[in-house]
Amino acid sequence: MTQSDQTTASGERLLDQMLGPGATFRDGQREAIEAMVGGAVLLVDYIIDSGWTLTYAGWLLRGAGCGPIHPLALAVASSRGA
Secondary structure: OOHHHHHHHHHHHHHHHHHOOOOOOOOOHHHHHHHHEOOOEEEEEOOEOOOHHHHHHHHHHHHOOEOOEEEEEOOEOOOOOO
8 A cells, every 4th residue: 555545544534533424525635635744734723712723733634644733823812811
């Protein structure tokens, strides 16, 4: 099995686990994921409140074999009045 086949199989398993059986990639998503595996990724979130989304997405990417991850948030929500 090639690296590409392994990546596809891993992605399909993640889709099944997260969204249920029958979930599929949209056009171009599989190719975008394959291009990221092993390379650096800019992970963008529109707003951070707890940081959980970036943490979990980064964990999933690293688990799939992604290289360095550079998180970027467009805004920060703060309950501390800052």
